Amino acid sequence: MTVVAGIGYVLIALGPSLSLFVSVISKKPFLILTVLSSTLLWLISLIVMSGLWRAFLPLSSSSWWPYSLLIITSVGFQEGLRLFFWRIYRKLEDILDAFADRMSKPRLFLTDKMQIALAGGLGHGVAHAVFFCLSLLTPAFGPATFYIERCSKMPFFLVSALIALSFVTIHTFSMVIAFNGYSEGNKVDQVFVPVVHLVAGLVTLVNFAHEGCLVGIPLLYLMALLILLHCSKMAWRRLTENRGRLESSQ
Amino acid sequence: MAQRQRPRCSLLDSLGEEIVRIVTPVSICMLLVVILVSVLNSSSSSSTSVTTIATIAYSETDSDSSWDKFVGALLNSLVFVAVVTVVTFVLVLLFYLRCTKFLKFYMGFSAFIVLGFMGGQVSLFLIQDYSIPIDCITFFLALFNFAVVGVLAVFMSKMAIFVTQGYLVVIGMLVAYWFTMLPEWTTWVMLVAMALYDLAAVLLPVGPLRLLVELAISRDEDIPALVYEARPVTDHDSGVSSGNQRRVWRERSGSAALNEPENSTDEPNPNPGRVSVSNVETELSAPLIEHRMNMDSQETRGEDDAPGENLALEGIGLGSTGAIKLGLGDFIFYSVLVGRAAMYDFMTVYACYLAIIAGLGVTLVLLAFYRRALPALPVSILLGVLFYVLTRFVLEIFIVQLSSNLLMF
Numbered sequence: 001m002t003v004v005a006g007i008g009y010v011l012i013a014l015g016p017s018l019s020l021f022v023s024v025i026s027k028k029p030f031l032i033l034t035v036l037s038s039t040l041l042w043l044i045s046l047i048v049m050s051g052l053w054r055a056f057l058p059l060s061s062s063s064w065w066p067y068s069l070l071i072i073t074s075v076g077f078q079e080g081l082r083l084f085f086w087r088i089y090r091k092l093e094d095i096l097d098a099f100a101d102r103m104s105k106p107r108l109f110l111t112d113k114m115q116i117a118l119a120g121g122l123g124h125g126v127a128h129a130v131f132f133c134l135s136l137l138t139p140a141f142g143p144a145t146f147y148i149e150r151c152s153k154m155p156f157f158l159v160s161a162l163i164a165l166s167f168v169t170i171h172t173f174s175m176v177i178a179f180n181g182y183s184e185g186n187k188v189d190q191v192f193v194p195v196v197h198l199v200a201g202l203v204t205l206v207n208f209a210h211e212g213c214l215v216g217i218p219l220l221y222l223m224a225l226l227i228l229l230h231c232s233k234m235a236w237r238r239l240t241e242n243r244g245r246l247e248s249s250q
Numbered sequence: 251m252a253q254r255q256r257p258r259c260s261l262l263d264s265l266g267e268e269i270v271r272i273v274t275p276v277s278i279c280m281l282l283v284v285i286l287v288s289v290l291n292s293s294s295s296s297s298t299s300v301t302t303i304a305t306i307a308y309s310e311t312d313s314d315s316s317w318d319k320f321v322g323a324l325l326n327s328l329v330f331v332a333v334v335t336v337v338t339f340v341l342v343l344l345f346y347l348r349c350t351k352f353l354k355f356y357m358g359f360s361a362f363i364v365l366g367f368m369g370g371q372v373s374l375f376l377i378q379d380y381s382i383p384i385d386c387i388t389f390f391l392a393l394f395n396f397a398v399v400g401v402l403a404v405f406m407s408k409m410a411i412f413v414t415q416g417y418l419v420v421i422g423m424l425v426a427y428w429f430t431m432l433p434e435w436t437t438w439v440m441l442v443a444m445a446l447y448d449l450a451a452v453l454l455p456v457g458p459l460r461l462l463v464e465l466a467i468s469r470d471e472d473i474p475a476l477v478y479e480a481r482p483v484t485d486h487d488s489g490v491s492s493g494n495q496r497r498v499w500r501e502r503s504g505s506a507a508l509n510e511p512e513n514s515t516d517e518p519n520p521n522p523g524r525v526s527v528s529n530v531e532t533e534l535s536a537p538l539i540e541h542r543m544n545m546d547s548q549e550t551r552g553e554d555d556a557p558g559e560n561l562a563l564e565g566i567g568l569g570s571t572g573a574i575k576l577g578l579g580d581f582i583f584y585s586v587l588v589g590r591a592a593m594y595d596f597m598t599v600y601a602c603y604l605a606i607i608a609g610l611g612v613t614l615v616l617l618a619f620y621r622r623a624l625p626a627l628p629v630s631i632l633l634g635v636l637f638y639v640l641t642r643f644v645l646e647i648f649i650v651q652l653s654s655n656l657l658m659f
Binding site: 027028029030031032033036037039040043046047049050051053054057058059067070071074075078096099100103105106107108109111112115116128130131132133134135136138148150151159160163164167197200201204205207208213216 | 259260261262263264265266267269270273595596597600601604605607608611637640641644645647648649650651652653654655656657658659
């Protein structure tokens with residue numbers, strides 16, 4: 001539906017990430033590199049999963065249980081990759097601290113670490129939006145639009161952009177929660193993130209039902225809201241603790 | 251209540267800055283080529299088969315079998331690489347015989363051809379497609395001025411660096427767009443062949459590019475070539491430690507955990523051109539001479555009228571101010587890969603873009619590690635081709651299956 005609509009769909013899916021990028025991430029080159037590398041990691045995980053499942057595709061679009069298996073395996077793999085990302089980040093943190101000591105600059109602050117986690121999460125979110133939503137948006141720049149039967153109230157592009165937006169939020173902030181959980185050893189956080197990711201993935205199976213997206217999309221946004229609240233609570237707690245600790249040590 | 255101090259400067263403020271400064275123009279060039287390809291190719295239908303040096307051995311037609319196409323593409327690429335090798339050796343010979351003026355004149359001439367004729371052709375396509383109302387004389391005047399300023403920008407080092415960098419990106423974009431008009435199999439096989447050629451030409455002792463670099467270093471001269479230098483475009487406004495921050499490679503004494511460029515902090519130094527001594531370690535940062543490792547290669551582009559040759563640069567090295575230099579040939583081949591991926595679908599574009607940037611990052615890390623001129627093509631191109639193949643044959647159906655059923659994770 002013309003270039004204007006195409007750009008509109010892109011901005012629905014990626015608007016908040018763009019503003020996050022411009023306001024927080026573009027100021028620090030290291031964070032830009034973190035975004036790029038976590039996007040690459042997500043892409044590699046997608047390629048591996050699609051390689052594994054290639055022999056079984058295309059699946060018939062009537063039964064939903066093979067898709068649930070697909071989603072469960074993919075989410076499991078990605079959560080494993082998040083752990084791997086955390087391990088790499090720990091090594092990187094040590095290298096950066098050693099580098100900072102050598103340059104007699106201050107070591108990484110808590111805000112730095114959270115910003116790196118945010119950048120990592122943003123990379124995942126942007127990769128999701130790009131591959132699941134944007135790569136299908138090419139026809140939207142043309143003269144017509146497209147509806148699918150299962151969700152006939154809104155154009156297909158709009159539905160997929162909305163779903164992508166919720167997932168971007170989920171990915172971005174669950175990385176912050178996860179890194180915080182790993183660094184503090186907080187079991188609740190560590191389990192919370194994979195569970196929410198899995199539940200969100202399975203909730204999209206609701207879209208299989210006729211007009212299921214009317215239920216599926218609000219549920220997804222509920223999960224995104226949950227993640228946002230949890231993340232803000234955790235971040236607030238850590239930052240006030242940190243500030244209290246800094247002020248008491250002065 | 252304690253006063254709120256000024257924001258603490260953290261380590262992350264400037265780490266990784268050079269990498270971002272080289273990744274940004276590469277990304278812009280790729281983006282422009284993708285936009286050009288998707289805008290111009292969607293409207294024009296006929297495959298205007300360009301007869302160039304690169305298609306001299308075999309012209310691909312749709313009716314051939316895959317094996318024929320592959321063999322034909324292989325022949326084409328072999329011819330192309332052979333021509334490039336010969337021309338690079340000619341360049342080394344000319345440089346050896348100190349015909350620098352001729353080389354500079356030739357480069358200016360080829361930049362003018364690219365900006366004037368290729369740029370004009372692309373503008374004509376755009377004007378045709380969008381029915382832009384413009385008359386001949388205005389168009390000619392504008393194009394001529396554009397081309398002349400471009401030639402001046404590329405060769406006068408006194409020009410504002412933003413203008414120079416902009417023109418280099420435009421030249422890279424135009425040449426890359428023309429390369430995407432080659433037939434498909436030829437493009438892919440040629441990219442791989444050029445990556446292998448680059449590897450051989452830079453690393454083998456008999457390779458022409460290595461000879462060129464060694465000649466330039468032994469004579470302590472600059473190679474006349476088209477090179478993108480990632481110097482800072484605007485001034486830093488990052489507080490006290492700005493000013494003469496230059497990053498150069500430094501020799502490290504003792505065991506080093508990392509070989510990385512370091513900031514030399516500023517002492518009150520009246521000479522903006524010199525490299526400042528660090529406070530932290532009493533080592534003299536290597537002055538201007540040491541690590542200018544530019545590399546050169548020929549790059550032939552074909553045209554219907556004149557098989558002109560373009561002196562472009564391939565390879566990555568360090569400039570005299572410690573800024574990273576990337577040859578224009580690298581820009582061009584990266585953009586050709588991404589442009590060709592754009593002709594299939596946008597998913598391949600994103601995948602190839604990430605692969606190329608990852609390859610560029612790996613090359614930069616290797617550059618920091620080995621501290622000599624390195625070929626920038628092989629890693630990126632091979633990763634890019636790998637990701638293109640994987641995305642096209644494996645990833646696409648997976649994603650389309652899932653997202654057309656509105657299933658995402």
